[in-house]
Amino acid sequence: MDYIKEKLKISSCVVLVFIVSVGLSQGAKAASSAATMFQEANRAYVDLVRDASKKKIRDNWLKVIKGYMDIAEKYPDSSFAPEARAKGAMVYEHCFKYSGNKGDIRAASQIYQDLAGMYPKSSLADDSLYNAGLLEEKLGNSSKAASLYRRVIDEYAQGDMAEKAGMKLGLPAGDKAVQKAQADKPAEKTAAKVREEEPDGKKETPSRIRKILHTAGEGGSRVVVEMDGIASYKAFVMPEEKKADRPVRLVIDFKGARIPDSIPSRQAVGEGIVSALRSSQHPNNVVRLVLDLKAKPVYEISKAEDPSRIIIDVSGGREPLKAAEPARADAPDQVAAAQQPPAKKPETPSKGKTDVPTIASQLCLKVSKIVIDPGHGGKDPGAVSPTGVREKDITLEIGKLLAKRLKTDGFEVYLTRSKDEFVALEERTTFANRKRADLFISLHINSHHNVAVKGIETYFLNLTTDSSAIEVAARENAYTDKSISDLQLILNDLMLNSKINESSKFANCVHTSVLASAHSTGYDGSNLGVKQAPFFVLLGAQMPSILIELGFITNPTDVTKLKQRAYQDSLVEGIAKGINSYIMNTTYAYSWRHK
Numbered sequence: 001m002d003y004i005k006e007k008l009k010i011s012s013c014v015v016l017v018f019i020v021s022v023g024l025s026q027g028a029k030a031a032s033s034a035a036t037m038f039q040e041a042n043r044a045y046v047d048l049v050r051d052a053s054k055k056k057i058r059d060n061w062l063k064v065i066k067g068y069m070d071i072a073e074k075y076p077d078s079s080f081a082p083e084a085r086a087k088g089a090m091v092y093e094h095c096f097k098y099s100g101n102k103g104d105i106r107a108a109s110q111i112y113q114d115l116a117g118m119y120p121k122s123s124l125a126d127d128s129l130y131n132a133g134l135l136e137e138k139l140g141n142s143s144k145a146a147s148l149y150r151r152v153i154d155e156y157a158q159g160d161m162a163e164k165a166g167m168k169l170g171l172p173a174g175d176k177a178v179q180k181a182q183a184d185k186p187a188e189k190t191a192a193k194v195r196e197e198e199p200d201g202k203k204e205t206p207s208r209i210r211k212i213l214h215t216a217g218e219g220g221s222r223v224v225v226e227m228d229g230i231a232s233y234k235a236f237v238m239p240e241e242k243k244a245d246r247p248v249r250l251v252i253d254f255k256g257a258r259i260p261d262s263i264p265s266r267q268a269v270g271e272g273i274v275s276a277l278r279s280s281q282h283p284n285n286v287v288r289l290v291l292d293l294k295a296k297p298v299y300e301i302s303k304a305e306d307p308s309r310i311i312i313d314v315s316g317g318r319e320p321l322k323a324a325e326p327a328r329a330d331a332p333d334q335v336a337a338a339q340q341p342p343a344k345k346p347e348t349p350s351k352g353k354t355d356v357p358t359i360a361s362q363l364c365l366k367v368s369k370i371v372i373d374p375g376h377g378g379k380d381p382g383a384v385s386p387t388g389v390r391e392k393d394i395t396l397e398i399g400k401l402l403a404k405r406l407k408t409d410g411f412e413v414y415l416t417r418s419k420d421e422f423v424a425l426e427e428r429t430t431f432a433n434r435k436r437a438d439l440f441i442s443l444h445i446n447s448h449h450n451v452a453v454k455g456i457e458t459y460f461l462n463l464t465t466d467s468s469a470i471e472v473a474a475r476e477n478a479y480t481d482k483s484i485s486d487l488q489l490i491l492n493d494l495m496l497n498s499k500i501n502e503s504s505k506f507a508n509c510v511h512t513s514v515l516a517s518a519h520s521t522g523y524d525g526s527n528l529g530v531k532q533a534p535f536f537v538l539l540g541a542q543m544p545s546i547l548i549e550l551g552f553i554t555n556p557t558d559v560t561k562l563k564q565r566a567y568q569d570s571l572v573e574g575i576a577k578g579i580n581s582y583i584m585n586t587t588y589a590y591s592w593r594h595k
Contacts, residue, residue, distance in 0.1 A: 034408030216272030378422025517574025
């Protein structure tokens with residue numbers, strides 16, 4: 001219903017706006033970035049919950065939800081996509097407090113489940129499965145809730161929701177048996193991060209698919225896959241790809257299954273939400289069934305016996321078809337007619353106190369332009385390792401990778417240098433100001449007279465009495481015509497207007513994330529913390545600005561890792577996640593926003 005219909009109703013307007021926007025300037029393109037859309041959706045949500053009259057109109061809630069879901073569909077590879085889906089589900093839950101409509105709870109549960117299926121490696125995946133379980137409990141679907149809690153335990157045993165899920169299944173608080181059992185399972189199963197149901201017993205021979213049947217009922221369609229024995233499966237939704245002329249698709253992969261040549265690879269369907277059924281045999285006894293759909297679905301998959309079959313109920317409305325009684329064993333060609341559940345009296349809307357998003361979400365503003373500053377360059381090599389590795393080369397490599405990574409999130413990204421050239425320190429922040437950037441990140445590699453020193457540290461602009469910070473700043477300030485007395489006078493003049501507080505928050509977000517990313521690769525360097533120092537390269541920036549020292553070029557272990565592409569990618573991913581973390585929690589108002 002609302003989750004689908006409203007999106008379809010507005011789609012023509014969205015397409016028109018997109019077409020008109022194609023010819024606009026680069027700045028207009030940035031306005032449609034995932035980050036900007038996420039913040040606009042946040043603002044729309046805040047505006048809604050702060051207006052008592054708006055909250056009474058259901059369409060206002062659906063528009064906010066659509067704002068979040070559009071991000072996930074337009075930028076599915078963005079790190080904002082899972083967050084946007086989670087927010088969409090949360091708003092549906094919030095809407096239920098005012099509507100009392102259980103369709104809102106069903107829609108929220110489905111979005112949470114889709115999130116876990118599409119982004120199994122996201123930190124939100126286990127939370128989403130757990131939240132879906134809570135919602136299914138609220139709907140009275142205890143068996144479905146139990147299966148979702150079981151998935152949390154099976155697929156995310158080391159996550160922070162596993163113990164909660166175990167308690168929901170009756171395990172005592174603090175019980176670690178579930179994690180131990182999961183750790184003892186084969187690696188392939190432990191790493192499974194998808195919507196998957198395992199059969200109770202393992203079959204050495206693959207199950208043979210006998211028939212794939214379709215029937216349309218009021219409000220949706222039912223597909224029945226009849227088999228010799230139940231196979232495990234995973235399901236996920238693929239969004240529409242207009243350029244490739246591909247519709248929305250529901251994909252179900254059956255493990256431990258074979259499909260005979262007698263079953264056609266494609267079956268056209270004339271009615272219901274399903275337009276076609278496509279099936280194919282994949283390696284390792286995997287059969288893929290694809291349902292080409294006329295709209296984004298709400299779906300439910302169940303198992304039945306006599307004969308063994310998987311039942312897929314798909315709806316373009318607010319809820320999937322109610323699963324009918326399984327077809328009789330003596331009439332395997334018949335599929336029971338779909339039945340709508342009886343109408344129930346809406347629950348009394350909740351009077352919960354938590355009715356407004358966080359202050360950070362309320363005040364967050366747009367972040368669309370980011371300037372990356374690969375340190376040094378040209379006649380300024382930066383620090384040099386005993387073996388001749390130059391800081392300027394590594395910072396440029398990482399800077400280019402970071403720019404590419406951030407562009408996938410929809411940001412407009414600029415590099416202060418894209419080749420081995422000298423750029424004066426003062427020109428770097430001037431460049432960022434000229435581009436009207438929202439964030440500035442300067443990348444560097446540290447050095448130390450003690451080759452045993454290694455680790456990562458992050459700086460923001462300020463005065464300091466820390467001797468080590470002063471030493472780092474002195475080295476990084478080497479290529480400037482300004483004197484320390486100049487710096488003191490300039491800093492005194494800028495102190496009241498500087499972005500010290502926001503730069504400090506920005507530095508902490510990025511530092512925490514990049515260090516965690518580095519350590520996840522086995523890096524054992526020290527956490528040297530977030531510090532403040534007077535860097536000329538940060539001076540005069542009209543946006544939150546930080547300088548990251550990503551390791552020590554004088555340490556053999558650090559320099560070896562810094563030259564490796566895989567490790568560079570991990571640092572880039574850490575920085576990108578830190579940027580997104582800052583954006584999602586920022587309360588900063590940029591100076592030119594009001595000019």
